[in-house]
Amino acid sequence: MDRLRAVHEVTVANPRVPEQRAAFFAALSTVHGLIGASYPIDPSVLALAPCLEVVSSVSVGVDNYDRPALRQRGIVLTHTPGVLTETTADTLFALLMACSRRVVELANHVRDGHWNAAIDETLFGWDVHGKTLGILGFGRIGQAVARRGALGFGMPVVYHHPRVVSCPELADKALAVSQAELLSRADFLVLTLPLTVETRGLMNAERLAAMKSGAILINGSRGAVVDEAALLASLDRGHLRAAGLDVFAVEPLPLDSPLRRHPGVTAFPHIGSATHETRHAMAELATSNLLQALAGERPISAVD
Numbered sequence: 648m649d650r651l652r653a654v655h656e657v658t659v660a661n662p663r664v665p666e667q668r669a670a671f672f673a674a675l676s677t678v679h680g681l682i683g684a685s686y687p688i689d690p691s692v693l694a695l696a697p698c699l700e701v702v703s704s705v706s707v708g709v710d711n712y713d714r715p716a717l718r719q720r721g722i723v724l725t726h727t728p729g730v731l732t733e734t735t736a737d738t739l740f741a742l743l744m745a746c747s748r749r750v751v752e753l754a755n756h757v758r759d760g761h762w763n764a765a766i767d768e769t770l771f772g773w774d775v776h777g778k779t780l781g782i783l784g785f786g787r788i789g790q791a792v793a794r795r796g797a798l799g800f801g802m803p804v805v806y807h808h809p810r811v812v813s814c815p816e817l818a819d820k821a822l823a824v825s826q827a828e829l830l831s832r833a834d835f836l837v838l839t840l841p842l843t844v845e846t847r848g849l850m851n852a853e854r855l856a857a858m859k860s861g862a863i864l865i866n867g868s869r870g871a872v873v874d875e876a877a878l879l880a881s882l883d884r885g886h887l888r889a890a891g892l893d894v895f896a897v898e899p900l901p902l903d904s905p906l907r908r909h910p911g912v913t914a915f916p917h918i919g920s921a922t923h924e925t926r927h928a929m930a931e932l933a934t935s936n937l938l939q940a941l942a943g944e945r946p947i948s949a950v951d
Contacts, residue, residue, distance in 0.1 A: 650934050655680070655941065662686050675699075680937050689713045693720060701940035705933040707731060707788075709950050710842040710869060724950040725936035728787065730928040731920035736791030738919045739867040742891035743835050746863050746913050748772035773888070775800055781833025782806040783826070784840025784868065790814050792837050793821050805832055830857040835865060842869035852877035856886065863889045867919055870895035875906060882911040893919050 651657050658678070660671035663686060675695040681688070684705040693699065693716055701723040702712060709726050717724050745751055749772045756762055756770065780796035782789045785808035796802035797820040804821040806812075807829045814821065830836070836858060840846055850864070850873040858864070864887055866873050875896055881887045892906065893915040906912050920926060936946040 650938065651682075654938065680941050682933055682937050685711060687711045687713075688717075690716045693717070693722070701725065701937055701946075703933045703937035703940070703946075705929050708841055708869060714951070718951065723940045723946065725933070725940065725946045725948055726950055727929040727932045727936075728948055730932055731925050732787040732791050734922050734925040735788050735867060735919040736795060738893060738915070738921075739788070739792050739837055739839070739865055739891075740795045742867070742893060742913060742915060743837065743863070743865050744775060746865070746889040746891040747775050747835070751913050752910075775802070775835075777801055778834035779832055780804045781829045781836045783829060783836060783838050784808060785812050785814075785821075785823075786839065788867070789837070789839040790817065790821075792839060793817055796835075797821060805829055826854075827857065830854060831859055833859060833862055835863050837865040838868045838872055840868050840872065842871055847871050848874050850874060850878070852880065855881045858887065860886055861888045863887065863891065865891040867893045870898065879905055879909060882909060887911070889913065891915075893917055 648657065658670065658674040660667040660674060662668050662671040672695060675692070677698060678696055679698050680701045680703065681699065682703040682705065688702055688711065690713060693713070699720070699722055702717065702725070704712065704724070704726045707726055707728045709724060712724055714724060749770070753770060777800070780793065780802040782793055782804065783806070785793070785806040789806060789808070790812075793804045793806065794816065797804045797817060804817065805824045805828070806821055807824060807826045812823070824832070838850065848871065852874060855877055864873075864878065870892070878887070878890055882890060889911045891913045894917055895906065898917055900907060900914065906914060920929065932947065936948055939946045
């Protein structure tokens, strides 16, 4: 904030907070730059911002922004890739471990006073090491998850990505396969792909049924990539063993959502990049992007 205020007039207003919503929309008539995350910027918002030059998102995903509308107006869109890769991969692997070893369930077992004898096989988990790790979407975060699995846990890695990927560090440890082979082979399937027209609802009933029986699904991309009703049905009939979810179609997760209390679901509150160090790095990069664009320079990480 100090960097921004040193050279620009800054209005702080969160349109998701009722008391600040009016101030946000009132400021749009004169703003040259927007910085923040999660709030959709569509043609109705852009129509109120005739001076807008840049939108700096404090995120990697940019599915909340109408990119064609921004391009038509010549508005630069920036995001914050790279600085959150390792932290997000840590979160996804923690989620994978939590699901397979039933970490949250068993911690609550102790907390709730039920641990009064040695546990039996009804509370056993399942090994992670040596199991096949499948990754759908093999960009920065997918590769970081693969490194943790292959180099740390001796896991064979298979992945599917729409383009050829060069990853020398994993050259002999990660195998590119078709989507069908990925689904059938993976003991753990980690989703690390962006939300697009093509990926919305990608993990539907048909693809979930094509997954290996007893597999565990981990979603750290966007909630809408997974058909949540189909996922619940797969868990209920015992085809999938468990699901670890850091993202949901609607966030925060509604109080009446069955995903909250399903015994096969370990749910995180969208914390992929939520560490003090990484969120600070994201804010610094987003600020640099904004300042560079407003100065007529090419931002470090423009989306297009």
